[in-house]
Amino acid sequence: MSHLLEVRDLEVKFALRSGDITAIDGASFTLDPGERMGLVGESGAGKSVTGFAIINLISKPGFISRGSIHFEGNEISAYSPARMRRIRGNRISMIFQDPMMTLNPVYTIGFQMIETLQAHRNISKAQARAIALDKLQKVYIPSPEKRLSQYPHELSGGMRQRIIIAISLLADPAIIIADEPTTALDVTIQAEIMDLLQELCENEKMGLILITHDLGVVSQVTEKIAVMYAGKIIEYGPTETVVHHPVHPYTIGLIGSIPGTIEPGKDLKQIPGMMPTLTNIPPGCAFNPRCELAAEICTQKTPVLEEKQNGIMAACHMK
Amino acid sequence: MTTHQTHLLTVENVDKHFDISGGFLDQLAFKGGVHLEKTTVKAVNNVSLFVNKGETLSVVGESGCGKSTLARVILGLYRPNAGKVFYDGQRIDHLSHEQWLPYRRKMQMIFQDPYASLNPRKTVRQTLEEPLRFHNPKMTAQEAVDKVAYVMEQVGVDPGWIGRYPHEFSGGQRQRISIARGLILDPDFIVADEPVSALDVSIQAQILNLLMDLREKHDLTYLFITHDLSVVRHISSRVAVLYLGTVCELASANDLFESPRHPYTRALLSAIPKVGEKKAKHIKLKGEVPTPVNLPSGCVFHGRCVYARDRCRKEFPPLNELPNGSFVSCHGVEEGWDLN
Ligand SMILES: Nc1ncnc2c1ncn2[C@@H]1O[C@H](COP(=O)(O)OP(=O)(O)O)[C@@H](O)[C@H]1O
Ligand SMILES: Nc1ncnc2c1ncn2[C@@H]1O[C@H](COP(=O)(O)OP(=O)(O)O)[C@@H](O)[C@H]1O
Ligand code: SF4
Ligand code: SF4
Ligand SMILES: [Mg+2]
Ligand SMILES: [Mg+2]
Numbered sequence: 001m002s003h004l005l006e007v008r009d010l011e012v013k014f015a016l017r018s019g020d021i022t023a024i025d026g027a028s029f030t031l032d033p034g035e036r037m038g039l040v041g042e043s044g045a046g047k048s049v050t051g052f053a054i055i056n057l058i059s060k061p062g063f064i065s066r067g068s069i070h071f072e073g074n075e076i077s078a079y080s081p082a083r084m085r086r087i088r089g090n091r092i093s094m095i096f097q098d099p100m101m102t103l104n105p106v107y108t109i110g111f112q113m114i115e116t117l118q119a120h121r122n123i124s125k126a127q128a129r130a131i132a133l134d135k136l137q138k139v140y141i142p143s144p145e146k147r148l149s150q151y152p153h154e155l156s157g158g159m160r161q162r163i164i165i166a167i168s169l170l171a172d173p174a175i176i177i178a179d180e181p182t183t184a185l186d187v188t189i190q191a192e193i194m195d196l197l198q199e200l201c202e203n204e205k206m207g208l209i210l211i212t213h214d215l216g217v218v219s220q221v222t223e224k225i226a227v228m229y230a231g232k233i234i235e236y237g238p239t240e241t242v243v244h245h246p247v248h249p250y251t252i253g254l255i256g257s258i259p260g261t262i263e264p265g266k267d268l269k270q271i272p273g274m275m276p277t278l279t280n281i282p283p284g285c286a287f288n289p290r291c292e293l294a295a296e297i298c299t300q301k302t303p304v305l306e307e308k309q310n311g312i313m314a315a316c317h318m319k
Numbered sequence: 320m321t322t323h324q325t326h327l328l329t330v331e332n333v334d335k336h337f338d339i340s341g342g343f344l345d346q347l348a349f350k351g352g353v354h355l356e357k358t359t360v361k362a363v364n365n366v367s368l369f370v371n372k373g374e375t376l377s378v379v380g381e382s383g384c385g386k387s388t389l390a391r392v393i394l395g396l397y398r399p400n401a402g403k404v405f406y407d408g409q410r411i412d413h414l415s416h417e418q419w420l421p422y423r424r425k426m427q428m429i430f431q432d433p434y435a436s437l438n439p440r441k442t443v444r445q446t447l448e449e450p451l452r453f454h455n456p457k458m459t460a461q462e463a464v465d466k467v468a469y470v471m472e473q474v475g476v477d478p479g480w481i482g483r484y485p486h487e488f489s490g491g492q493r494q495r496i497s498i499a500r501g502l503i504l505d506p507d508f509i510v511a512d513e514p515v516s517a518l519d520v521s522i523q524a525q526i527l528n529l530l531m532d533l534r535e536k537h538d539l540t541y542l543f544i545t546h547d548l549s550v551v552r553h554i555s556s557r558v559a560v561l562y563l564g565t566v567c568e569l570a571s572a573n574d575l576f577e578s579p580r581h582p583y584t585r586a587l588l589s590a591i592p593k594v595g596e597k598k599a600k601h602i603k604l605k606g607e608v609p610t611p612v613n614l615p616s617g618c619v620f621h622g623r624c625v626y627a628r629d630r631c632r633k634e635f636p637p638l639n640e641l642p643n644g645s646f647v648s649c650h651g652v653e654e655g656w657d658l659n
Pocket of ligand 6: 386387
């Protein structure tokens with residue numbers, strides 16, 4: 001059976017003066033309608049670049065150097081920019097941490113929503129307005145009529161992020177890619193936004209790729225997880241299983257680092273050192289200098305992502 | 320709560336308000352006649368709390384609730400508009416600059432952003448040696464060097480890197496250096512304002528372990544400010560929950576997390592996403608957080624509280640002590656309303 005989205009062996013490079021560096025190294029995953037996937041890892045792991053690669057929005061000097069991205073039956077990685085624009089914001093929407101990356105401060109919410117709609121569809125202003133109102137209601141914006149005539153700065157951070165979600169819904173996309181959508185928000189507001197995203201996926205059969213560094217959020221909202229480290233997916237499997245029985249030593253360390261996973265006051269499990277930068281990735285397994293299980297083979301051969309146990313795939317020689 | 324002799328730090332009914340009216344013209348308003356209008360941010364309102372020697376008191380709350388302002392009042396960086404601050408039994412909030420000096424070494428601060436708080440043009444040596452020599456004029460050069468090396472080791476930074484500049488370190492290393500700066504004068508009391516919030520989780524764990532370690536080794540007392548409730552649970556002995564510059568609840572970490580009493584505390588705790596737990600129903604709040612410019616009357620939480628009654632809109636609920644030693648500021652808790 002074919003998937004809604006199938007990313008296979010994706011490689012993204014950045015052409016620097018000193019030579020090409022590999023930011024994403026052979027990422028593969030799938031997403032089905034209504035499915036919610038978490039893309040997790042620490043900063044610099046390659047989460048955002050993966051998200052941008054799907055919608056072919058990698059800015060120079062970055063480029064997709066290998067792999068395929070299959071979406072709704074088509075190979076979209078090779079689409080022309082014009083053709084890709086028809087997919088972006090239409091079939092696949094992206095939400096960012098900072099709502100102001102999407103919102104223009106000098107226009108009203110209504111103007112921006114109606115303009116977005118009319119750019120993609122041949123409809124009247126009145127029709128566009130009706131759709132905008134409908135989407136604002138879907139994201140539980142109080143007094144939506146009033147919001148249409150407000151400017152972004154007149155709204156709170158949580159309200160702005162709701163507006164962004166409403167905008168991302170305008171064209172009834174098949175997939176939403178949300179890159180740290182609640183990182184800048186308070187926990188009570190984060191909880192509401194996450195409820196909303198989950199409900200939309202369930203009701204509208206929308207796929208969600210939730211990019212975040214927060215394993216707590218991921219474990220509440222998603223059904224499966226891909227854990228990234230230094231540009232590679234090193235563990236991939238059902239959320240429940242990965243969170244309770246992680247396989248890869250990095251995932252184990254990451255979960256142990258989170259306060260709340262162990263008894264208060266006890267030392268947190270810590271992973272020594274830090275993630276390498278792209279120009280300093282050690283040979284073999286990129287995690288080897290920090291790994292307590294590292295053996296000789298780990299410095300010589302790069303482990304591949306393969307099926308381990310309980311339906312988890314992991315890239316590790318020793319598991 | 321006035322037995323400040325036994326507490327290392329006591330904060331009593333502190334207000335800190337900022338006047339942001341701007342110039343004369345900005346203040347001119349026309350509302351049935353021309354008059355001057357002041358705009359005041361009521362960042363901290365009637366806050367009382369205490370910190371026992373050797374403990375970690377965490378101050379939690381969402382962004383803008385006044386945590387950093389409170390920290391600055393405690394450290395004498397802002398003068399409160401009302402109320403008192405006592406350190407080791409001595410009132411300190413009204414001291415002159417000179418009178419503050421001895422407290423400057425006993426009380427230290429660690430900030431969230433080590434990028435902003437370390438001077439980019441100073442080497443680690445300069446950053447650590449300058450306060451040391453300023454506060455210890457009789458110290459010899461060798462003593463200073465030894466002390467710097469000792470503290471660097473304590474925080475896990477190779478003393479061989481003493482000549483390096485902040486940009487040559489990673490975020491986690493930089494935070495270790497600001498911790499070293501906090502420790503160099505052998506303080507008793509450290510205010511840490513979101514010290515791990517900017518760090519990735521594996522680095523955050525390293526720094527939290529370090530802070531807990533140092534507390535034990537050096538007999539430190541912490542006032543720990545954060546918005547991250549999992550961190551709070553992990554490191555605190557007691558917790559103060561702040562909402563719109565007001566203490567809602569002050570309780571032992573265990574009581575607070577096991578049986579929170581204030582409606583806001585309960586909503587806040589229910590919203591924490593926990594690793595490995597399916598989403599529980601979190602308590603939804605009404606409306607939006609008001610700004611500290613238009614502070615609500617009575618209980619500052621009443622606009623968002625589903626239990627609010629008439630009294631809540633009219634009367635500020637005092638911070639009352641409960642039989643278990645917790646303090647809660649809520650009419651409903653005081654009068655035993657059904658808050659479930
Ligand atoms: N324009 C660029 N030029 C060079 N390197 C880049 C660029 N954008 C991102 N990178 C690198 O790609 C890696 C992955 O970045 P990113 O996907 O943003 O990480 P994450 O979202 O996981 O924090 C990082 O090491 C980053 O430095
Ligand atoms: N120097 C200042 N002048 C005016 N307003 C301020 C100042 N410092 C803080 N505030 C305001 O006071 C409130 C509390 O801020 P802060 O103490 O920084 O909150 P927190 O640290 O909990 O996020 C906010 O509304 C903030 O905008
Ligand atoms: S491959 Fe080796 S170094 Fe890498 S995670 Fe597995 S055991 Fe550790
Ligand atoms: S005093 Fe009233 S409004 Fe305030 S928290 Fe208690 S019940 Fe709610
Ligand atoms: Mg990112
Ligand atoms: Mg602050």
